[in-house]
Amino acid sequence: MLKQIVFIISIFLILIIFLRVPQESVGLSSFATKSDLLGSPSSAQRSLNIITGIAILIYFAIAIKLNSNL
Template structure:
């Protein structure tokens, strides 16, 4: 069960890392500014940073758990 969660956490992190774009790039940042779909761009950036940090922490904890169980 934990391995599935670890797998989906890994996919989520890969997806988030590929979605992150520099602020100079026009792509999704201009969409967020024009549509105001996600609220203010700064607020959505902070929320995404928190979610990414929590996902990375969970990934590390599960990796350590699996590594200790294998030995």
Template sequence: MLKLIGVIVSILLIIVIFLRTPQENVGLSSFATKSDILGSPSSAERFLNILTVFGIAVYFGVALSLNLTS
């Protein structure tokens, strides 16, 4: 069960990292202005930052517990 959570969090982190675009790239901002899925570019960036930090914390927790049990 814990390994499954680790795999899901890993895939989620990969997706979130691919969604994050550099500031000079207009990919995220043009996407956000064409559709209201992510909201404004600043709120989308804030949401992705929070999601990334949460995902990394969960990933480290799962990895630590898996290493301690084996």
């Protein structure tokens, strides 16, 4: 069960990192600012930082739990 949760969190982290808006004004950032895909860039960046941090902490907690059972 925990291995499945770790797999889902891993995929989630990969996807959320791809959603991050680049700092430069090229590529995805110009798309995100024109389409308001994630809301305002500053609030979207803050939300993604919080979600990423929480997901990483959950991932580490489960990884430690799985390693202690070996």
